Amino acid sequence: MSSSMQEAPPVHPMADGIANRTSGTVGGTALSLRGLQKRFGETQAMRGVDLDIPSGQFVAVVGRSGSGKSTMLRLIAGLEVPDAGTIAFDGVRGERGGDLRMMFQEPRLLPWARVLANVEVGIRDADKLRAGALAGEVLREVGLESKQNEWPAALSGGQRQRVALARALVSRPRLLLLDEPLGALDALTRLSMQVLLTQAWSRLGFTAILVTHDVTEAVALADRVLIIEDGRIVQDVAVREARPRTRGSPTLATIENSILEELLTEEI
Numbered sequence: 001m002s003s004s005m006q007e008a009p010p011v012h013p014m015a016d017g018i019a020n021r022t023s024g025t026v027g028g029t030a031l032s033l034r035g036l037q038k039r040f041g042e043t044q045a046m047r048g049v050d051l052d053i054p055s056g057q058f059v060a061v062v063g064r065s066g067s068g069k070s071t072m073l074r075l076i077a078g079l080e081v082p083d084a085g086t087i088a089f090d091g092v093r094g095e096r097g098g099d100l101r102m103m104f105q106e107p108r109l110l111p112w113a114r115v116l117a118n119v120e121v122g123i124r125d126a127d128k129l130r131a132g133a134l135a136g137e138v139l140r141e142v143g144l145e146s147k148q149n150e151w152p153a154a155l156s157g158g159q160r161q162r163v164a165l166a167r168a169l170v171s172r173p174r175l176l177l178l179d180e181p182l183g184a185l186d187a188l189t190r191l192s193m194q195v196l197l198t199q200a201w202s203r204l205g206f207t208a209i210l211v212t213h214d215v216t217e218a219v220a221l222a223d224r225v226l227i228i229e230d231g232r233i234v235q236d237v238a239v240r241e242a243r244p245r246t247r248g249s250p251t252l253a254t255i256e257n258s259i260l261e262e263l264l265t266e267e268i
């Protein structure tokens, strides 16, 4: 490989698409759900969900345990099949392609593969050289360039989740589904991951759906917070605060309190 090839990491077509956004929507509808229903035995987990998400929006989903948050995400990801209803991506029903990636609470890395190879797993169609260069570039974006030859076991929990983020982002997905990905991290690592996630979203322009139990996190990150109760979206709350956001600002605190009140009301 020539030195010039080494010095010029590949730039993905979407990489410079949306530079430093302060708000979400960038045009078009990324995702449309209509009448989505899912039953597991006696449990009706989704009860006819309708939802439109504009392209580039950051959506958080909150709700008490068992309300159906993960089921909605798993239906969108194609990991579960709906009993009724439709899912359309960019206006096309059922066509997920390679444009969708998902992150879970646990990083799900391959223990027998080094960090760089774990990120390369996220690339479908690229030759080995190009895959390595892309993976190296995205590891730099998440601040783990120096760890690319490590084994996952040698990393901290936060670093592992950053590798998982790199693996999810390396293909530059248009839709990123996040199922409580920061839930197992300590408070400080969680905050720095929130910053990393916001920066990536701002720079790359993907649509994000984040399931979280942390209402502070939801209002800090999202353009919109959906409250799910018993398989239905019961509230759709806009967070119209420009970014970068100040934690605990009066506007965010007011929105957070109203969401918490709704969730607490559900508990009673």
Ligand SMILES: Nc1ncnc2c1ncn2[C@@H]1O[C@H](COP(=O)(O)OP(=O)(O)OP(=O)(O)O)[C@@H](O)[C@H]1O
Residues within 6 Å of the ligand: 040, 041, 043, 044, 045, 063, 064, 065, 066, 067, 068, 069, 070, 071, 072
């Ligand atoms: N594969 C499954 N088999 C049986 N029941 C399921 C399955 N997946 C989900 N459920 C049930 O569907 C309901 C919704 O579950 P889901 O995991 O979507 O909730 P959640 O809001 O994500 O919960 P949590 O916040 O605890 O993760 C629950 O009653 C759950 O027990």
